Amino acid sequence: MDLKNLRQRGEFEWELPRAGAMRVPGVIFASRELIAGMDEKVREQVANVAGLPGIVTASYAMPDAHWGYGFPIGGVAAFDADDGGVVSAGGVGFDISCGVRTLHTGLKLADIETQKARLADRLFARIPAGIGSTGGVHLGSAEMVAMLRGGARWAVAEGYGSEADLTRIEEFGCVAGADPGAVSDQAKKRQRDEMGTLGSGNHYLEVQVVSELFDEAAARAYGLAIGDVVVSLHCGSRGLGHQIGTDFLREMVLAAPAAGIALPDRELACAPLKSALGVRYLGAMRAAINCALANRQILTHLARQAFAEVFPGVHLPLLYDVSHNTCKEETHTVDGRKRRLFVHRKGATRAFGPGHVELPHEYAHAGQPVLIGGSMGTASYVLAGAAGTEERAFGSACHGAGRAMSRHEAARRWHGRAVVDDLAVRGILIRSSSSRGVAEEAPLAYKDVTAVVDASDRAGLAGKVVRLSPVICVKG
């Protein structure tokens, strides 16, 4: 992206001044180098979002922003319903509530070294992953409705995990206002056999080790120390969320002219928050968030079973669970006034700072854990929502590295078997049924996640707590 279109506000904060149809300015949080590497499409998309009705303060982009659909991936925007604000199906995306969950294991790297291959095999056997896979949970229509209303709470009541898990999940495992009746029959049918499945592409389950510590106090609050083994999983609302995205994107595109909304890009498809369509989408999208939370809860149960087979008596309590592609109703202070806003985070993580009322009490002082996924060969990070982050970008931070090259190019450059062998030499075990899938997800196909988290840290969005290095990776 050409820097000459931007005004620098700070070392890691750049303003795209209001122009044309923009109602508010754009703000990009990133280093000079990260911005230079961003596509011009990101600037265009930040500006387009800034032109949507009812947007508040600014259209934001996180340090990992890249060319998305309508919204940039890494885009954050808040809307006020009383000010004609909108909700955008394009601003949430297809993989509703795709997110990361991290579990403690109570084990150190030395404890698992001799059992690594067996653990990898048991996890791969237990976790349904990849195209065509089905879960062990098959939902009838009444159970589907209960799951869409209850989220991870429903899963715990069904025997997947414990009440203690729920306190370590955003919204305590169940987002209010879900409306299963707003979810199409097709979406429900797609989900019937997909509960407890990982998916494919960039979704994974990893066993990781804490390899570097940056903030001792926050690490202590999160229960993390050097050498600790943790498990992280990255997946979302599966077919149900994908179909809801598909259904409402179409409906919002067709309804926009009648609602008086001129879309500069159809992918920005949106509806007024106070319209029947907007309300219906919110109900369906919240049901998809609950579906993602239930899905990650079932996968947690399966991971626990696999660990117990190899390490009898081991416990895997949650560190935290974050969602990326959402629109959430939150209270934020804008110009000294508390307002209820609908915050879209597209490929961005909620990152509430210390003292926020929605944090579990044990994290109140440290701030919200912000779980950042990397590639299977590099690193992931745990960050902590920084003080003042609510004023900076409605309590948001980055979500991951982002791709450095297309899937096509990655598959052309590398062969899956060679990627697996190279990583094995470095002590990282990969389990996947698709050689091409592994090639497309090769570590070098991703940008340097470290530059992204450094920018989040320096921009005051979320501070670095620990670095996690991969040990085992199960891919779809």
Added chain:
Amino acid sequence: MNVEARWETFAHDADIGVRGSGATLADAFAGAATAMTAAICDPARVVPKDAVVVACAAPDDEMLLVDWLNALVYEMATRRMLFSRFEVSIEDHSLRAIVWGEPVDVARHQPAAEVKGASFCELAVRRDAGGQWLAQCVVDV
């Protein structure tokens, strides 16, 4: 079968673009469908043995392309199938197709990524000066 259909995938930062072209609109749509299968696995590995009927209608041809690809995504997801042969007919923004494929066989197909949905990103359906049709969009994987 739309024998004149040609296809390719094209790069997008996070996902994959699919593009079909041919002498008719239906050929271009069939090509885009093959390109979508190619985003998942090698279409040549998918044996066209089981037939499924797909139908959709839209206010314009661009929306029809999105609907067509999303109808295939739905059939792939719920039937756990992959498709490699597409016989498409289109009249007045209304599409009817018979598509052939087979159940997913992970070992043989080596599917790399699941298509979540067809987007409006880079969406275009047009006829060039030479009379050739093109149909394309980015699919989310």
